[in-house]
Amino acid sequence: MRADTGAAGAYFRSMQAALKGLRIYLADAKSPLYAHGLVGQVLIPYVDRLEATFTAWEHRVGFMERFRISRADSGFPVFQNVLTLENDRATAKERLAAMPEVEALKVEMADFILRHKQFPTALQEQIAERLYLEDIGKDAVFAPFILPETIRVSVNPKNRRPYYVVHWGVFDGSQTLPMVYMATIEDSSEAIAKSLIGADGKLNPEIEIPLPVGGLLNPEFARGFDASAEKNGAYSLSPVTIAQNLDSDFEHLHPKQLRRFVLGPFYSAGVTDNSDKISSILSKVRKDENAWLLTWTMQEVFSVTERPAKRGLWSSTPARDEYHINTDDLEATRQGVSDYQKHALVPHEAYQALYASGEAESIFSGFTVHVVSGNQVISEV
Known part of the structure; x- marks a missing residue:
């Protein structure tokens, strides 16, 4: 999926809605799942990890050209995306230290629009990258x-x-x-x-x-x-x-x-x-x-x-x-x-x-x- 086709946005909206629904089901003490003891309690933090991971991937689409999913099989992102996220976690702190804060980038975006009467795509990508690195730096994503x-x-x-x-x-x-x-x-x-x-x-x-x-x-x-x-x-x-x-x-x-x-x-x-x-x-x-x-x-x-x-x-x-x-x-x-x-x-x-x-x-x-x-x-x- 390319970031500019709209397919990526549709995919992330539907996946986040699905994970939200799954959490509602898991958190319901009246659900049939609770016949299995601790299962609901155990699974919810993993759903949280998946939600955080998909939020990070959605931000990544904002500054990377492509994002691949297993269209014909699981419907989940291909494993390379998981490995890339895991590799990026190792350098997230250093990359964040070298980047302006999100608020500073937003101010720069507004100034660019006023001065050039154009949309600052490069600055928008910088914000997306900054948010992505902040997400994966929280150590709450779904790792391999x-x-x-x-x-x-x-x-x-x-x-x-x-x-x-x-x-x-x-x-x-x-x-x-x-x-x-x-x-x-x-x-x-x-x-x-x-x-x-x-x-x-x-x-x-x-x-x-x-x-x-x-x-x-x-x-x-x-x-x-x-x-x-x-x-x-x-x-x-x-x-x-x-x-x-x-x-x-x-x-x-x-x-x-x-x-x-x-x-x-x-x-x-x-x-x-x-x-x-x-x-x-x-x-x-x-x-x-x-x-x-x-x-x-x-x-x-x-x-x-x-x-x-x-x-x-x-x-x-x-x-x-x-x-x-x-x-x-x-x-x-x-x-x-x-x-x-x-x-x-x-x-x-x-x-x-x-x-x-x-x-x-x-x-x-x-x-x-x-x-x-x-x-x-x-x-x-």
Whole structure:
């Protein structure tokens, strides 16, 4: 997309509207999502990151010639945009220090217009670049890999192991999809048990844990877990494969549940080509901010049993988990999950257009539909 075609503006308006609608849905304690515990709480900061990232990209379009999105597939910006933003973050402070403040540039723009009776395109581009650098300098964008964070610590009363709820983010380069991972992990290492668990088998109340904690709570494994999560973050890996890989990377960490939230594809009228049927219907919607459809998938895999460790004279085998795959559901088997849910978020005007076309049933087959109407989301339409 070129910055001067208007397509970029339409795309950013529709994407920002979609992310706003998604946040409304996630923040609603009455939504079906809250049957999944902490999922809503975990996801909202990642949506915030995406909003900040798209705001930065929109400013970048103001001073760069082109901005590419994955028109035919995910509908999200191609991975090169993510990498460029990440590279620019490294030099943002130095570049900002060498530039005038936005207010000074605006004064210069006004003076230029009065003196030359022309629009100062170069100054406008400088303002856009300044705003872009300020945005990415806040360290709140969606990076290729967002480090794990521990948000809950408890104890399994059956085996007296501490367990952690951890989440992290990945922007997949091959499929251009933002994803959020969330895992419940038991820790069987003796040192952490002595540190965290009291004589009654519960968390020691004298140990203060200032949640959230950056990284895995156990410092012995924190750096290794970061590396394993990044190595196993690709969309091409099924959730069961990721859980098994995390399990095999650590003798004393036992993933009991892994969830993956895959955002996309995104459909935007006049911009994306990932569905001719959807695009042609959305093109009849008058406003860009209402001419979109956002889908996402929630995948889950959980452990059904743990094979105990075996200690022998010549060799030993660490404890390993066995994960449930729902073989009664062909799609669950294909995805490598115990369970999955497909969701679609759509503005009321776009939903009406889709419904009037007679195509709504086929388009939304297998999806739970959420309709954005003003500042509320009506679910399970």
